Amino acid sequence: MTVKTIQTEAVQELLKKVAGLDNNKGNPRVKEIMHRLMSDVYKIIEDLDITPDEFWHAANYLNELGTNKEAVLLAPGLGFDHYLDIREDAKDEAIGLVGGTPRTIEGPLYVEGAPTSQTEARMDDGNTPGQGMWLHGQVLDEAGAPLAGAIVDIWHADSKGGYSFFDTTQSELNLRRKIITDENGYYFARSIVPSGYGCPPEGSSMKVLSLLGRHGNRPAHIHYFVSKPGCKHLTTQINLAGDEYTYDDFAFATRNELVVQATASSDPEMIKKHSFDGEYLDVEFNVTLIKTKNSDLEEMHNRARVSLA
Incomplete structure (x- = not known):
């Protein structure tokens, strides 16, 4: 009653x-x-x-x-992260700060302190199994001009869906790098193709998701922070097209503009130069940053993060 x-x-x-x-x-x-x-x-x-x-x-x-x-x-699984992004998008629109590469959720597995390289980096430690990946792109402003000296901070899982630092079978900062763009705004990274992952099957998050009749899986994806003084900080990630969960991400991070094709390539010169073990995947992701005079917008939002810096 x-x-x-x-x-x-x-x-x-x-x-x-x-x-x-x-x-x-x-x-x-x-x-x-x-x-x-x-x-x-x-x-x-x-x-x-x-x-x-x-x-x-x-x-x-x-x-x-x-x-x-x-x-x-559990927070992204219940839509909190995506809802906060919806609100931030609406705030940007209200003040006319629109355009550029879309934001999407950060996720809980960032680690500060990754090695920094100029223009090009190898992200894996050389002992990480998986298909080779050539990840590259250009950072531009909203007018299409290249942004030299932008910091492209990239992190992703290994071929089993594990993230370094949290997965102790990997070296501490494996598959985590910061790359400074060249004079034409380009960045390049040699890595391995990541896998998606699922919530621990016996964990607390899956208890709730199972009661809701939902799965706890994420597609293969690659995280980005992209920043440069005078530009709004960008938190985003790309999903690799063709994954079973690309458009069914339990964390609601997928945005159509951020689904990227991975093209198989067997370029012998690239295979030799970057020590690929045969065919690799070429992944191109170009980024557009929005200029701002508000210094607060140049920084990522505050939250608890692991730092090895």
Whole structure:
């Protein structure tokens, strides 16, 4: 039986005390957010007639989620990362800051401190199995002029879907590099073709996704930060066309403009020069940055990240 209590004086007074609105200490912004959050949660409990068993099951799940350090994995699976991008796109549009390469989610597996190279880099450590990949492109401004000295920060998984640092079978910064573009805005990287990955099958994220009838898989993809003083920082990633999950990414990161063809090539000169073991995939991804006079937009947003710098 559903009873209505949310608007009673007792509950409204409780919400104010929970959020600290009855005192002049603490952080006003946190209080504002907490009051809204608790009001909405209390209302959900009332509207959906949440039982004590259901509530405590959810509370215990949050303990487990934190213990497994999967909150940053479940967040994109529940659309939070993509929703934040939708909001940032709308903010940009509202101030006329449109165009350029689209943003998409960062994901939870960036590591600061990757080696920096001028123009060209080898991303793998030389002992990483997988098909060779020649990844390259040009960084331009919105007028089509090349941007020399832009930093192209790239990271991706290995052929088993594992990311270095988090996957201890790889060297610590394997498949992570920063490349500074040449005078014509070009960057080049010799790497291996990444694989997509799935959430740990017995993990906390999959518990929720399975209850929703959803899978927890990501397509083969390559992450990018691209930056240059005077330009808006870009967080994006490309999906390789043809993957089973290219348009069915559990993290909702796919954007049509960011699906890139990988072309098979057997150029003997390239095979010899870059030590490819036969046929490799050629992947071209060109980037357009938007100029800005707002220095705040030149920086990536703040969040907890691993740093080996």
